[in-house]
Amino acid sequence: MNTSALQDRTEIPVIRIVDDDTSFRRALQRLLQVSGYKVREYASVGDLLLAGIGSEDGCLILDIHMPGPSGLDLQEMLAADGHPLPVIFMTGEATVHDSIRAMKAGAEDFLLKPLDSQALLAVLEKTLRNAACDCQERQRIDALRTRYATLSPRERQVLDMVTKGSLNKQISAALDVAERTVKAHRARVMQKMEVRTLAELARIVEQLHIVTDSVALPSRAARYS
Numbered sequence: 643m644n645t646s647a648l649q650d651r652t653e654i655p656v657i658r659i660v661d662d663d664t665s666f667r668r669a670l671q672r673l674l675q676v677s678g679y680k681v682r683e684y685a686s687v688g689d690l691l692l693a694g695i696g697s698e699d700g701c702l703i704l705d706i707h708m709p710g711p712s713g714l715d716l717q718e719m720l721a722a723d724g725h726p727l728p729v730i731f732m733t734g735e736a737t738v739h740d741s742i743r744a745m746k747a748g749a750e751d752f753l754l755k756p757l758d759s760q761a762l763l764a765v766l767e768k769t770l771r772n773a774a775c776d777c778q779e780r781q782r783i784d785a786l787r788t789r790y791a792t793l794s795p796r797e798r799q800v801l802d803m804v805t806k807g808s809l810n811k812q813i814s815a816a817l818d819v820a821e822r823t824v825k826a827h828r829a830r831v832m833q834k835m836e837v838r839t840l841a842e843l844a845r846i847v848e849q850l851h852i853v854t855d856s857v858a859l860p861s862r863a864a865r866y867s
Contacts, residue, residue: 655770656700659683660690660716662708666755670703673759687711695725699777701750701769706733706740714743721748726780728773730765732757786846792834800827805844
């Protein structure tokens with residue numbers, strides 16, 4: 643890992659190695675530490691689970707075939723728990739079934755032993771960069787959800803109708819409120835969601851997959867009566 647890449651991170655990533663081959667595991671640990679990573683190593687999936695996976699950023703480098711639960715079993719357990727740590731698999735012998743199962747479950751890469759050091763470091767750096775981008779996106783979506791949660795039920799109705807193209811006078815008739823009240827709700831929605839344009843607001847609704855209780859617009863005759 644290059645020095646500039648390390649400097650770009652607020653925290654040094656933690657690499658968790660799980661492999662039952664002690665000599666291989668220790669050699670890999672030394673390589674990664676020299677490359678600037680923090681490393682934790684475990685002889686089995688059970689050892690990792692007993693110690694606790696921790697909350698630090700980083701990734702898992704897993705052997706597939708080990709006594710007890712396999713690396714694939716651990717990957718599936720973490721996925722079921724919604725754990726975001728990316729996984730790189732390594733193995734001395736892999737079947738096509740193993741490879742397909744790992745990649746379908748979201749593995750970042752699948753490396754064969756003996757490992758090429760430079761290839762591993764390149765894969766690791768790419769994996770961590772992708773994970774950092776994914777983390778930033780999750781944080782952004784979480785922030786949008788937090789903003790949306792501050793809206794009142796009426797403001798959510800107005801947001802829904804506005805982003806579907808309804809005019810203020812249409813919303814006023816549908817909600818049976820004054821048009822100036824609709825404008826006030828609309829202004830508060832824009833303020834709380836921290837947007838300046840309707841296009842930005844529509845993008846947020848799409849990104850959050852917001853589903854609200856739609857209010858039926860009045861018929862054309864009733865609207866202008």
